Amino acid sequence: xxxxxxxxxxVGRMRLHVLPTKRFKTFALSLxxxxxxxxxxxxxxxxxxFVLRRGTASYPETISFRERLDELYGAGFGxxxxxxxxxxIVQFRIDIINDRFVSSNQSLLREAMAFxxxxxxxxxxxxxxxxxxxxxxxxTTVTKRIEAIINDKMRYAAExxxxxxxxxxxxxxxxLGRKEELAGIDADSLYREYQNWLANAVVxxxxxxxxxxxxxxxxxxxxFKLPAGEPPRYSQPRxxxxxxxxxxxxxxxxxxxxxxxxxxRAGISYxxxxxxxxxxxxxxxxxxxxxxxxxxxxxxxxxxxYAASRLDGHKGILTIQSGIEIExxxxxxxxxxxxLAAMQRGEYTADEIxxxxxxxxxxxxxIQDSAxxxxxxxxxxxxxxxxxxxxxxxxxxxxxxxxxxxxAAQQVALDTIYFLRDRKEGN
Amino acid sequence: MSIRSYPELQETLHYAKLDNGLEVFVxxxxxxxxxxxxxxxxxxxxxxxxRAAGKEEVRVPDGIAHFLEHKMFxxxxxxxxxxxxxxxxxxxxxxxxxxTVYLFSAAGSVEANLDTLLNFVQNPYFTDESVEKEKGxxxxxxxMYRDNPDWRVYFGLIEALYSKHPVHIDIAGTAESVSSITKxxxxxxxxxxxxxxxxxxxxxxxxxxxSTIERVRANQAAKTFAPAGPIERFFEPEPTEVRQxxxxxxxxxxxxxCLFGYKDVPGDExxxxxxxxxxxxxxxxxxxxxxxxxxxxxxxxxxxISDGFGHEYNTGPGYAFSVIGGDTRDPDELVSRITEALGAxxxxxxxxDVFERTRRKKIGAYLRMLNSPEAIAGEFxxxxxxxxxxxxVVELYESLTLDEVNAHLREHVKPERxxxxxxxxxxx
Numbered sequence: 001x002x003x004x005x006x007x008x009x010x011v012g013r014m015r016l017h018v019l020p021t022k023r024f025k026t027f028a029l030s031l032x033x034x035x036x037x038x039x040x041x042x043x044x045x046x047x048x049x050f051v052l053r054r055g056t057a058s059y060p061e062t063i064s065f066r067e068r069l070d071e072l073y074g075a076g077f078g079x080x081x082x083x084x085x086x087x088x089i090v091q092f093r094i095d096i097i098n099d100r101f102v103s104s105n106q107s108l109l110r111e112a113m114a115f116x117x118x119x120x121x122x123x124x125x126x127x128x129x130x131x132x133x134x135x136x137x138x139x140t141t142v143t144k145r146i147e148a149i150i151n152d153k154m155r156y157a158a159e160x161x162x163x164x165x166x167x168x169x170x171x172x173x174x175x176l177g178r179k180e181e182l183a184g185i186d187a188d189s190l191y192r193e194y195q196n197w198l199a200n201a202v203v204x205x206x207x208x209x210x211x212x213x214x215x216x217x218x219x220x221x222x223x224f225k226l227p228a229g230e231p232p233r234y235s236q237p238r239x240x241x242x243x244x245x246x247x248x249x250x251x252x253x254x255x256x257x258x259x260x261x262x263x264x265r266a267g268i269s270y271x272x273x274x275x276x277x278x279x280x281x282x283x284x285x286x287x288x289x290x291x292x293x294x295x296x297x298x299x300x301x302x303x304x305x306y307a308a309s310r311l312d313g314h315k316g317i318l319t320i321q322s323g324i325e326i327e328x329x330x331x332x333x334x335x336x337x338x339x340l341a342a343m344q345r346g347e348y349t350a351d352e353i354x355x356x357x358x359x360x361x362x363x364x365x366x367i368q369d370s371a372x373x374x375x376x377x378x379x380x381x382x383x384x385x386x387x388x389x390x391x392x393x394x395x396x397x398x399x400x401x402x403x404x405x406x407x408a409a410q411q412v413a414l415d416t417i418y419f420l421r422d423r424k425e426g427n
Numbered sequence: 428m429s430i431r432s433y434p435e436l437q438e439t440l441h442y443a444k445l446d447n448g449l450e451v452f453v454x455x456x457x458x459x460x461x462x463x464x465x466x467x468x469x470x471x472x473x474x475x476x477x478r479a480a481g482k483e484e485v486r487v488p489d490g491i492a493h494f495l496e497h498k499m500f501x502x503x504x505x506x507x508x509x510x511x512x513x514x515x516x517x518x519x520x521x522x523x524x525x526x527t528v529y530l531f532s533a534a535g536s537v538e539a540n541l542d543t544l545l546n547f548v549q550n551p552y553f554t555d556e557s558v559e560k561e562k563g564x565x566x567x568x569x570x571m572y573r574d575n576p577d578w579r580v581y582f583g584l585i586e587a588l589y590s591k592h593p594v595h596i597d598i599a600g601t602a603e604s605v606s607s608i609t610k611x612x613x614x615x616x617x618x619x620x621x622x623x624x625x626x627x628x629x630x631x632x633x634x635x636x637x638s639t640i641e642r643v644r645a646n647q648a649a650k651t652f653a654p655a656g657p658i659e660r661f662f663e664p665e666p667t668e669v670r671q672x673x674x675x676x677x678x679x680x681x682x683x684x685c686l687f688g689y690k691d692v693p694g695d696e697x698x699x700x701x702x703x704x705x706x707x708x709x710x711x712x713x714x715x716x717x718x719x720x721x722x723x724x725x726x727x728x729x730x731x732i733s734d735g736f737g738h739e740y741n742t743g744p745g746y747a748f749s750v751i752g753g754d755t756r757d758p759d760e761l762v763s764r765i766t767e768a769l770g771a772x773x774x775x776x777x778x779x780d781v782f783e784r785t786r787r788k789k790i791g792a793y794l795r796m797l798n799s800p801e802a803i804a805g806e807f808x809x810x811x812x813x814x815x816x817x818x819x820v821v822e823l824y825e826s827l828t829l830d831e832v833n834a835h836l837r838e839h840v841k842p843e844r845x846x847x848x849x850x851x852x853x854x855x
Contacts, residue, residue: 023458024798025437066719070784073791097791101436137728144733147681148754151576254679254853257570288517289508299506302563305571323571355512362515365534368460369632369800 007213019208027209028371043177044193050138055124085237085314117223129191157259161418165263208371242413258326263416270313271384276396281408282311283356343409441636448624462632470620471525480656490600493522553610583848590670591663622655669846677853685758687847691747702815714785776833
């Protein structure tokens with residue numbers, strides 16, 4: 001089978017990335033809208049997609065908007081909001097059946113493009129601004145989302161650790177924005193923020209499926225009413241150094257299990273040449289069930305059900321997370337720190353390295369089988385300005401030497417220890 | 428060996444039942460890089476009272492199926508994760524009410540990984556020491572779930588609905604029940620439920636149908652298994668009414684969580700009728716409570732529900748129930764608004780328009796699911812265990828009638844079979 005690859009184009013300020021493929025039963029559309037994460041804009045930008053999903057010019061009532069998706073054979077529509085590097089990114093998705101599987105007399109790709117284009121650029125309006133009812137209702141929804149983070153203690157601990165670690169930079173902010181700012185937003189101010197957002201954001205539309213760049217280009221020209229101009233590009237994240245002495249934050253809540261999280265600065269990001277070494281480092285340390293953290297914290301010491309590390313390549317941050325018996329805090333922390341130190345001393349076997357490389361290579365190959373994962377991988381390049389292919393990254397991982405892993409380990413610096421524990425005093 | 432084509436779905440399924448009773452299914456996905464395999468035993472948390480052919484009747488501690496799943500990963504030469512890792516495969520397993528599934532996903536070395544999967548699951552190795560060690564890990568897993576309000580409210584509902592059926596027992600058990608587990612008990616459960624004739628293997632991805640089945644056949648032919656008789660499973664009769672109408676607990680949550688549902692009278696739990704009922708119920712719940720329903724939109728506008736509001740229909744051996752709800756400012760109002768609306772809908776019946784639109788949505792969602800090897804493997808096995816065929820779902824949806832769906836609705840919405848589970852706010 002011939003290698004499939006993305007074809008590139010643009011429509012005004014929006015870049016197009018089209019993957020012609022017959023492998024999937026659907027057309028997968030993914031629209032990324034990114035803007036630098038800032039204190040002043042984070043909340044209105046977060047609120048915007050919530051309002052956009054309430055209605056468009058053609059389907060202004062939410063119920064007709066949702067019925068339209070049902071009619072399109074239950075097209076999967078949704079959006080995500082997250083931080084990548086120093087950007088706040090809104091991602092809209094539509095997954096829609098290829099017409100050949102249903103007796104449809106309409107082009108479902110065309111309908112999906114029309115729908116998505118309207119969601120972004122032709123929202124439901126009244127008196128030249130957003131509908132006030134939608135804005136008020138979605139302010140409540142965003143408030144509830146922010147407040148609900150505490151419900152999931154794993155997520156809460158992870159967010160709190162990042163907040164404490166990144167106190168001095170916008171990355172401390174939640175992608176959902178700040179609750180206290182929502183009250184000051186109204187339909188008028190949000191509509192202005194929205195126009196400003198569209199005029200300044202980096203916009204990338206990805207389409208995968210049985211189609212061509214030309215077809216997508218024509219559809220995008222008809223259905224996306226974006227401001228004119230040249231497509232902008234993402235710039236690279238600012239890398240901070242770890243604080244001189246790691247800080248320890250202990251927080252008390254009504255919980256049974258303690259959550260031990262750690263934040264470390266990795267010093268390099270996705271676009272750096274030494275990124276593959278950092279991936280292998282993270283794999284040997286804690287990304288897999290054969291990794292040091294799982295083996296030593298869970299299998300050998302029976303202290304936890306989960307103990308893992310995660311590399312955020314776009315921000316150059318490494319995090320460690322584990323759920324433990326509260327009284328075992330010192331022991332678990334000691335074991336984790338010992339694994340970090342062992343990595344720095346270069347204490348890992350050829351087996352640990354080859355298993356890690358095999359797992360990373362497998363992950364990269366498996367990306368090929370999912371339209372959204374392929375899009376996500378390509379978007380990493382778009383975001384970081386690199387031109388990595390998955391094969392190229394696999395080769396780079398394969399050639400990482402033990403010395404390079406040790407060099408990566410010595411670059412990683414612990415910044416923050418965060419422990420979420422029970423309310424009982426005394427120990 | 429047999430081959431079955433589903434031209435309208437562009438899928439072909441290869442099947443063989445081996446001499447030892449193991450059923451093998453292969454779904455080649457031409458052009459796919461990865462292969463995903465699940466090795467499933469019909470043995471889950473509900474199988475806690477049974478008799479193997481020619482043996483004594485036994486009752487086992489809560490959580491033992493899940494404990495056994497954990498311990499299978501240990502082999503005399505060490506941890507099996509490392510073997511999979513060196514072959515570039517990520518492996519995992521899970522235990523549900525009615526099955527235990529071992530799986531791997533790999534972009535290469537498929538044959539070696541298949542052998543590893545079959546061999547480790549067919550080679551139990553437990554020691555007193557390793558069983559003791561596992562208890563600490565599993566107790567942390569239980570503690571993790573105890574702090575999770577979504578899990579607590581979900582399980583609270585099942586506990587409120589069922590008084591006798593073991594579906595109400597936590598899959599992982601309790602710290603006490605887990606502590607009582609011994610290696611002898613593990614072996615007994617293993618030899619009862621892990622015979623090839625109680626298991627199936629499903630492989631989907633970039634593989635060839637015929638040669639993959641031959642590889643499995645060769646692997647199995649090299650092993651001997653004592654002949655297995657039928658396994659008797661004992662379930663006490665479950666009353667039709669719920670165990671308790673309402674069950675509440677407190678946790679540090681931002682808003683109360685409320686789930687409620689109706690327990691169906693056990694009818695057909697296996698075969699095509701059971702699958703039809705499940706599809707009809709899912710369609711109904713979506714039509715009445717999905718995000719394009721008027722009720723959903725009104726409750727959203729009244730700030731009674733949030734994005735997480737949802738519904739499901741869950742069935743298995745001896746149980747079937749709906750689950751409705753999410754985060755809400757007022758659980759009582761949520762329950763009364765929805766139960767009243769469901770009662771009214773049962774009286775009037777679903778309209779043709781809504782029925783057709785929801786059917787189309789369901790068929791589309793099903794076809795989209797077929798892009799995911801993981802989802803296919805999971806759903807195929809679930810249908811298979813109940814005597815159904817995942818690849819006939821479109822056909823079944825198309826054959827559902829409005830009358831049939833409305834009859835299910837009337838049967839389902841019975842006040843005496845309603846239970847409510849609430850997690851209220853504790854002081855954070």
